[in-house]
Amino acid sequence: MNKLFSFLNENLLEAGCDEAGRGCLAGPVIAAAVILPKDFYHEYLNDSKLVTESKRKILKPIIESQALAWGVGVVDEKEIDEINILKASFLAMHRAVDQLVIRPEFLLIDGNRFTPYPEIPAECIVKGDQKYMSIAAASILAKTYRDEYMENLHSEFPVYNWQQNKGYPTKNHREAIREFGACKYHRMTFALLPKV
Numbered sequence: 785m786n787k788l789f790s791f792l793n794e795n796l797l798e799a800g801c802d803e804a805g806r807g808c809l810a811g812p813v814i815a816a817a818v819i820l821p822k823d824f825y826h827e828y829l830n831d832s833k834l835v836t837e838s839k840r841k842i843l844k845p846i847i848e849s850q851a852l853a854w855g856v857g858v859v860d861e862k863e864i865d866e867i868n869i870l871k872a873s874f875l876a877m878h879r880a881v882d883q884l885v886i887r888p889e890f891l892l893i894d895g896n897r898f899t900p901y902p903e904i905p906a907e908c909i910v911k912g913d914q915k916y917m918s919i920a921a922a923s924i925l926a927k928t929y930r931d932e933y934m935e936n937l938h939s940e941f942p943v944y945n946w947q948q949n950k951g952y953p954t955k956n957h958r959e960a961i962r963e964f965g966a967c968k969y970h971r972m973t974f975a976l977l978p979k980v
Contacts, residue, residue: 813869819884819888832927832928835924857877891905
């Protein structure tokens, strides 16, 4: 049974924001922003890392259909290499907020830092995806959208096994980079292989 809060400010229209793919070696960082109704509840909803893949797939259409508004923002590997992963994560969140059909009055950001979004106040909340429903919902959308994205890229470069590792630095992903080299979807500013 999760004990997530419905809101931080009862009288404001809040959007929760979270990203997925920050620690990956390949592919984009994807963020989501979600405005939930104040009475939203689902027993599966939690930080995406604590929810099984099958339950995330159940939650995704529920969140999309019941949210007052939701948006997804993408920053690809080339932009990540140009501006760095921290700035890219914030940019992905900004792009997700840009997609919202309703303008929120306040943003709840998962984490401890954020580049302010123009004219919308925000609060950073460490482990926010385990505390607030809107951030948890954003973490589910960001994760499911990114997983689907990497599964699609897998068909183009199956040697890296992105279908399974989603671009994270697993042993088999690094072994494939060692054997076949990096491809156009790898983040070239990242340590793709451990330094010997």
